[in-house]
Amino acid sequence: MQFDIVIVGAGPAGMALARSLAESGLAIGVVEKRTEDAIADPAFDGREIALTHNSMALLQALGAWQHIPPEVPSPMKAARVLNGGSPYALRFDTAGHKHDTLGKLVPNHLIRRALYRSIQGQGNLDLLCGRGVTAVSTDTDGARVTLEDGQTLSARLVVAADTRFSETRRRQGIPAVMHDFGKVMIVCAVEHEQPHENVATEWFEHGHTIAMLPMQGNRSSAVLTDEGAKADRLMAMDADAFSAEVTRRYRGRLGQMRLDSVRHAYPLVATYAVRFAARRFVLVGDSAVGMHPVTAQGFNLGLQGQDTLAKAIRRVAGRGGDIGAPAVLREYEMRHRAATLPLWLATNAIARLYVEESLPARLAREATLRLGAGLPLVRGAIVSHLQRGGARRVASTAA
Numbered sequence: 001m002q003f004d005i006v007i008v009g010a011g012p013a014g015m016a017l018a019r020s021l022a023e024s025g026l027a028i029g030v031v032e033k034r035t036e037d038a039i040a041d042p043a044f045d046g047r048e049i050a051l052t053h054n055s056m057a058l059l060q061a062l063g064a065w066q067h068i069p070p071e072v073p074s075p076m077k078a079a080r081v082l083n084g085g086s087p088y089a090l091r092f093d094t095a096g097h098k099h100d101t102l103g104k105l106v107p108n109h110l111i112r113r114a115l116y117r118s119i120q121g122q123g124n125l126d127l128l129c130g131r132g133v134t135a136v137s138t139d140t141d142g143a144r145v146t147l148e149d150g151q152t153l154s155a156r157l158v159v160a161a162d163t164r165f166s167e168t169r170r171r172q173g174i175p176a177v178m179h180d181f182g183k184v185m186i187v188c189a190v191e192h193e194q195p196h197e198n199v200a201t202e203w204f205e206h207g208h209t210i211a212m213l214p215m216q217g218n219r220s221s222a223v224l225t226d227e228g229a230k231a232d233r234l235m236a237m238d239a240d241a242f243s244a245e246v247t248r249r250y251r252g253r254l255g256q257m258r259l260d261s262v263r264h265a266y267p268l269v270a271t272y273a274v275r276f277a278a279r280r281f282v283l284v285g286d287s288a289v290g291m292h293p294v295t296a297q298g299f300n301l302g303l304q305g306q307d308t309l310a311k312a313i314r315r316v317a318g319r320g321g322d323i324g325a326p327a328v329l330r331e332y333e334m335r336h337r338a339a340t341l342p343l344w345l346a347t348n349a350i351a352r353l354y355v356e357e358s359l360p361a362r363l364a365r366e367a368t369l370r371l372g373a374g375l376p377l378v379r380g381a382i383v384s385h386l387q388r389g390g391a392r393r394v395a396s397t398a399a
Helices: 012-020 036-040 053-061 108-118 167-171 228-236 239-249 298-318 326-355 359-373 376-389 394-398
Strands: 005-008 028-032 048-051 074-076 078-083 089-093 103-107 125-129 133-138 143-147 152-155 157-160 176-192 199-205 208-214 219-227 257-259 264-273 281-283
Touching: 005 012, 005 143, 005 152, 012 028, 012 108, 012 298, 028 152, 036 108, 036 125, 048 053, 048 108, 048 298, 053 108, 053 298, 074 208, 103 108, 133 167, 143 157, 157 167, 176 228, 208 239, 219 228, 219 239, 239 257, 264 326, 281 326, 298 326
Parallel strands: 005 028, 005 157, 028 125, 078 199, 157 281
Antiparallel strands: 048 103, 074 103, 078 089, 133 143, 143 152, 176 219, 176 257, 176 264, 199 208, 208 219
8 A cells, every 4th residue: 555654553643743734745554553433432441631722722723622522621820839747838829810721631542533534534534453563673765664564654754653662763773862760640530528629639658649639520530659569559450449548548528538530540751752753764752752740731732733744745745755765854853852852851850859859859859849949930930831732740840
């Protein structure tokens, strides 16, 4: 099969890129190991994504936003960061800012479903599901992608969008810097007695972290971060014991809590590709930058990155140029690296600061809270940044 572009991976970044190129006149193939049924109606995975205003605008332009039920997005009107039993807290709200929210929380699986629905009827797109990739080769003239069933796809450009542990990236010999934080993140929905008032909270307790992200009604997305063995015990608890443990860890601030979904566990590993492009090959989404969820910029940066790449491709295609030319890929790499590297480094520094339990680290955390609480101009600048670039766990970004 002959395409102009082959995208490996039908996650949010890959699907968004395919949709972004709908009017480009280019033939696009999207290869995905999962079945089409799994893509069309993805299962609940526990993750709530805090979409920034920019990300919501992009999803609207892609025709995906209207496929998210209007009653689902939950506004985040404020955020706060707590550290152990400290009386100091970083607080952020939207007073004096352009928007009346920091962002809106939407379940990850519903965003994926909406993106799938947005590509239905797209004439320049073939979705090749249920088949993995076994080889990718490129030369100056083009690229070839070999599938598990032996079929070969030819293209002018191959795009890897297959997770932060991308096998496609590895096959192209592109290394990635990896930080394994030795922690596990458990995510689930909980019901609670008292209203959250649309405030997101990140609480760095000694030895573990708990976040509460406001959902519709008296429900929140609970995010518990702990060491592997402790996380295993949390996952093994029955619903009543787990509910009691979440209530205890949150010190009853929202009253009694009750587990309201299945639990999912994810290792905390951040990755950053040494290069975003090679000969007729380019990385988008988590394949390029896999963020630590403490600032939860991953989804928003992935959506922004595919938009940057799509604009460069459309511009070149519009004048009949080579969409896989080195200059095109260098432009994307330069722009996306400038947009992601400072934040990736800062996020990892924050993560290390808040998981370290030494006395200097605890003192540094306390100093951070004191400094931020006393500088309203700094808080205002952070809120403006969040409204432009946002995060699922905005409170931690602020820290």
